[in-house]
Amino acid sequence: SGCGTFTFLSSAVAAVSGLLMGYELGLISGALLQMSSILALSCKEQEIVVSSLLFGALFASLTGGFLIDRFGRRLAIIIASSLLVLGSLILVPYESYGILIVGRIAIGISISLSSIATCVYIAEIAPQHRRGLLVSLNELMIVIGILCAYISNYAFASVSHGWKYMFGLVIPLGALQAIAMYFLPPSPRFLVMKNNDEAARKVLERLRETSDATKELTVIKSSLKDEHQYSFLDLFCSKNNMRTRMLVGLTLVFFVQTTGQPNILFYASTVLKSVGFQSNEAASLASTGVGVIKVVSTVPATVFVDQVGSKTFLCIGSSVMAVSLVAMGLVNRNIHVNFTNVCRSQSPEDFFLQRPRNLTGVTNGSLKDLFASMASPERLSFDAQRSPDVARTGELNRTALAGGKSTTGSHMESGEVPVVLKWLSLASLLVYVAAFSIGLGPMSWLVLSEIFPGGIRGRAMALTSSMNWGINLLISLTFLTVTELIGLSWVCFIYTIMSLASLAFVIVFIPETKGCSLEQISMELAK
8 A cells, every 4th residue: 555556657767767877887897998999098097987987976966965955856867867868978979088088977977966866756755664665676776787787798898889889778768767757746745845735745645546645744744844944064963863863874875885895896807807717708707697696686675675674684784795705805815816907008808818817826925026027008019119029929928828828938827726716706706795785785775865854865865975976986996906905805804894893883873764754764863
C-alpha cells in the first residue's frame, strides 16, 4: 500500500541518473587508452583528463544544494541530464585536448548535481515502508552503469576511434530522461516548502493512489513549518542537533572513500594486472567480473533493506570488507609485486605487451632500480627517431614477449605469479567489492537522504557530496604514488584499519531508520 506503479515508475526514471553516473565513472579507464594514443597525451595531461570530471563534480556539489532547495529536485535532475547530453555532444565530434577537458567538466557537474537531487527526490516521494528500496534503486543503477561501461570498454577497445562511441552512447538516454522527468510530479515536500499545499495534496494522492492524502500532508506541513527557516550556517549550529547530524554525514562519506573502493573502480585493470592477469583480455574480463559482482551484491541490499535495516547492512559490509582486505594484503605480500607507472605515451598494444616485463617479479625494494632502468616515453621517442635500429629492436623484444619468450634477459624474471595466489587475490578482491556493494555503497546515501530536515536537505546533501568528491579526487590522484612507495599489501592493511573504524562508527553513531517516516526520523534526531 502507498507504493503504487506511478511511485515506482517516478523513482525508476529519476534513478536513470545513477545509470548515467556509473557509466561515466567506469568509462574513462577504457577510453583513456585510445585517447592517450590518438591525442598523444602526456602523463600530466592524462591525469588532468581523468581528474577533470572530479573537479566538475566537486564544483557542482558546492553549488548544487542551493539550486536543489530553491528550484526543486525535479528541475535539478532535468538540468543535470541536459548538461550530460551537452557535455557528450561536445566530446564526440572533436579530437582536441582542450575540448576534452571542457566536456568532462560538464559531465562531472551533471553527475554530481543529479546524484544529490535524485536521492532527495526519491526519498521525498517514497512511502516510509518502501523508501529504502526506492532510494537504493539509485545505487543499483550506478553499479549497472559501471558494468555497462566495462562492457563498452571491452567492446570498443579494438574499434577505430571507439572512445567516441563510448561517450556517445549516453546521449539518447540522457535526453529521454530529461523529457520524462518533465512529465513527472515535483516532490510534495518541496511544494509544501513553497507554500503550494493544494498541488502537494494532488501529487500525494497520485503517488499513493488514494483519494485522501490529508493525513500525510498534515504531518509533512507540521514537520516543515519551522524547517524551511533554516539557513546554511545552521548546519554547523547546535540547534536541533544539526551540527552532530552534519558530522555524522561527513564522517560517513569519509569512510566511503577511505576504505578504498573508488580506487577499485578507477584502477581495476591495474590491480588485476599487478597480481598476474597480464594480458589485455584477461584484465578486461576480470574487471568486468568486478562489475558483475557489484550488481549482483547490490540487488539483495536493495530488496531487503526495508526489512533488515540500513544499519545492519552497514555493519555486515564493513566487517566483511575488513576480513577480505586482510586476505588481499597477505596474498599480495607473498606475490611480491607492485604497480609501475601506467601512464605511457605509447599505443595501447605496446603498453599491454610490455606489461609482463614491468610487473613480473618486482619487489618493493627494487622499484627505484626499476624506474631508473626504464626509459621515459620522450627518451624512447627521441631514440627511435635517431636510430631505426632502436625501434626495430624494441619491436623484436615485444614480439618475443608476446610469444612468451624474453630476449631482454636483464629486464625479465623467470618466475610467474603462482596460480593459487593469483586466484586467491582475485577472490578476495571480489569479496571486498561485494561487501562494499551491500554496505557502504548503497546504505550511506540512503542514510544521508534521511537524517537531514527537509528544508535544508538539498544543501546538507550537497555539502556531504562535496566532501565525497573532494576525498575521491585526493585519493584517486595519490593511489598509484602511495602504492609505489609502500606496496599494495600495506595499502590493503591501511584500508582494513579504515574498514574497522567505519564499523565502530556505524555501531555507535548511525541510527536505525527502517519503518520510520522522514518526519519521525527528523524529530528523533533533533532531540
